[in-house]
Amino acid sequence: MRIAFHTPLNAFDDGRISGDRRMARQLAAALARLGHEVVPITDARAYMRMPDTGALARRQAEADSRRDALLSGWRAKGDAPELWFTYHSYYKAPDLLGPEITRHFGIPYVVAEASDSGRRAEGEWARHVALARSGFCAADLHFCFTARDREGVEAWCTDRTRFLELPPFIAPGLPAPARRPAAGAPRLVTVAMMRPGVKRDSYRALATALERLAALPWSLSVIGDGPARPEVEAMFANLPEGRVSWRGALDREAVAAGLATSDIFVWPGIGEAYGLVYLEAQAAGLPVIAFDSGGVSSTVRCGETALLAPEADIGALGDALARLLVEPALRERMGAAARTFVTGERMLEQASEIIDTGLALALAARARRKAGQQGASAS
The missing domain is CATH 3.40.50.2000 (Glycogen Phosphorylase B;)
Structure with a gap:
């Protein structure tokens, strides 16, 4: 037609x-x-x-x-x-x-x-x-x-x-790079634009949750940019030095490479319509940590490929992330399930x-x- x-x-x-x-x-x-x-x-x-x-x-x-x-x-x-x-x-x-x-x-x-x-x-x-x-x-x-x-x-x-x-x-435009498991501290990654409104609110929730987990070993790679970047970077200023790397806006190939060198995808996702980035992260073999907000639950299998916290419950978000940080077998199992889910059902x-x-x-x-x-x- x-x-x-x-x-x-x-x-x-x-x-x-x-x-x-x-x-x-x-x-x-x-x-x-x-x-x-x-x-x-x-x-x-x-x-x-x-x-x-x-x-x-x-x-x-x-x-x-x-x-x-x-x-x-x-x-x-x-x-x-x-x-x-x-x-x-x-x-x-x-x-x-x-x-x-x-x-x-x-x-x-x-x-x-x-x-x-x-x-x-x-x-x-x-x-x-x-x-x-x-x-x-x-x-x-x-x-x-x-x-x-x-x-x-x-x-x-x-x-x-x-x-x-x-x-x-x-x-996907190109085959996802093979994921490389971490040799040291778990590597977190988030991918999101930096703009006022719910994106900024999500960054604030993430920064607050990570402050509560500062005693645990982890690093965070932030992929994204936008007009609210100075404000967003200031939200993470209280975290230990060297924990956060700011990658800026990247093309799809570079984002895929960033996901492949990570272990957990975390993005609160306040008010997300659904969020294609959750599917991309799972396709790369990463478990997801997010709020059960908007349409996020339509992109994951809660409890199998993702741990979702009640919306705005930063304590629960941090607890879910802490669980994956201290249980490597769980995050590997969930990551494998995530890749199977997306590549088998959401392409x-x-x-x-x-x-x-x-x-x-x-x-x-x-x-x-x-x-x-x-x-x-x-x-």
Whole structure:
């Protein structure tokens, strides 16, 4: 099929480092792997940082203009899409194109990783939430990365909409380097951007937990950079000298090498949607230490490949990490299980099979919807 691929949050060709940009590329790769022609919808970003009505009006006007241009171009060339696929629609970046274009052509409308926000449904974001919800309801199929996302979106859909679980997955570019077990103190590693908000809060939680474990032997490698770096580095200033190394932002190959020379992946992950880095770390054979926050639990097997602490319980986070620090056999066993889990269940190949099933469901759902509409008009 010819599939229009829309990313309202960030431009598809935006090469900056982030999990959502990478997942968009992975989804497109999965569709191409299935033999479909993927046509990215460019110049159609809908993201709004602030809830002012002027920004919303501008985005809607831009969407109207882009929709008209797309429809005109497709009609002229005779190459209209046969399915519309939107990745990551939510109140700050609602899909302002897909619902109307799919109605115009009568083609299936598929959405992946939509999420709702009940606490924003009233007040200054209310109109944005309503727009996002109308898009949820228009979809023939939702691919849901986490149970939390499905629960939020399903409430605004009808029984005509299908849902399919698509667990977070990775598509490594290069084979992961062989992991080298530690000869001395356990080597911890974390990989995360340094920016205000929950990323900064996670770094603070990590620094506090490590201060309580200063008497145990360990070293920490921090891979990441960003505007909050001076503040983040200051959070770790009370740790013994030489314990922390700051690697900065690295490309994917260098990150993979950093994981291969580590023993434990630790990142609190406050508010994480899910976190592809947890899958990357497990693929490298590392057990994970994190909070049970957001969608983190959808990327690990708690108790088997990861130890998750209750969100914001820094004492429990430190206790979980201490357990892996003092039990080398446990961390090796969990690391081996982690690699088996990800390479056997959470790679592009397995995701492609689920997506193929989902597209068939979407086609069938759209056919039923059209038949129902035709029956209603005939009566």
